[in-house]
Amino acid sequence: EGATQGDPAAMxxxxxxxxxxxxxxxxxxxDQTAKHxxxxxxxTAAGKLxxxxxWWDEMCxxxxxxxxxxxxxxxxxxVKSLEFLPTANSLFANTGIKISLEGERHLGAVIxxxxxxxxxxxxxxxxxxxxxxxxxxxxxxxxxxxIRS
Numbered sequence: 001e002g003a004t005q006g007d008p009a010a011m012x013x014x015x016x017x018x019x020x021x022x023x024x025x026x027x028x029x030x031d032q033t034a035k036h037x038x039x040x041x042x043x044t045a046a047g048k049l050x051x052x053x054x055w056w057d058e059m060c061x062x063x064x065x066x067x068x069x070x071x072x073x074x075x076x077x078x079v080k081s082l083e084f085l086p087t088a089n090s091l092f093a094n095t096g097i098k099i100s101l102e103g104e105r106h107l108g109a110v111i112x113x114x115x116x117x118x119x120x121x122x123x124x125x126x127x128x129x130x131x132x133x134x135x136x137x138x139x140x141x142x143x144x145x146x147i148r149s
Contacts, residue, residue, distance in 0.1 A: 018066065021062065028054055029047070029054060034047025049088055056070070080113075
């Protein structure tokens with residue numbers, strides 16, 4: 001059934017349980033044309049489009065045998081250049097995968113074009129500045145009314 005959330009051994013058990021799936025997926029791609037890595041149940045792959053498509057198809061085929069169910073709606077293929085877009089659209093047609101030339105947030109970071117990364121970081125910093133200003137405003141109002149804790 002698995003480990004209880006918060007169990008210190010949960011990640012180790014999950015890693016051991018998913019290792020056979022990762023090994024099989026690694027066997028279908030050539031190390032020279034693609035690489036894949038995982039953080040818990042978040043899979044990431046990079047490489048040549050044909051290799052990525054082979055990897056995706058294999059994951060969709062064998063993943064459920066291991067209790068892993070790929071979700072195309074939550075999957076983004078980032079294409080680094082406009083010249084690769086027609087091939088990406090052709091290979092990944094009818095998969096439900098979003099194809100982006102710009103980029104996407106990934107595990108708390110951002111992957112993509114320089115413009116996309118700068119815009120993402122700028123928006124993050126603006127949000128943090130707003131949060132700090134809001135906290136400062138709260139502190140000023142609390143001290144103005146003499147509330148001490």
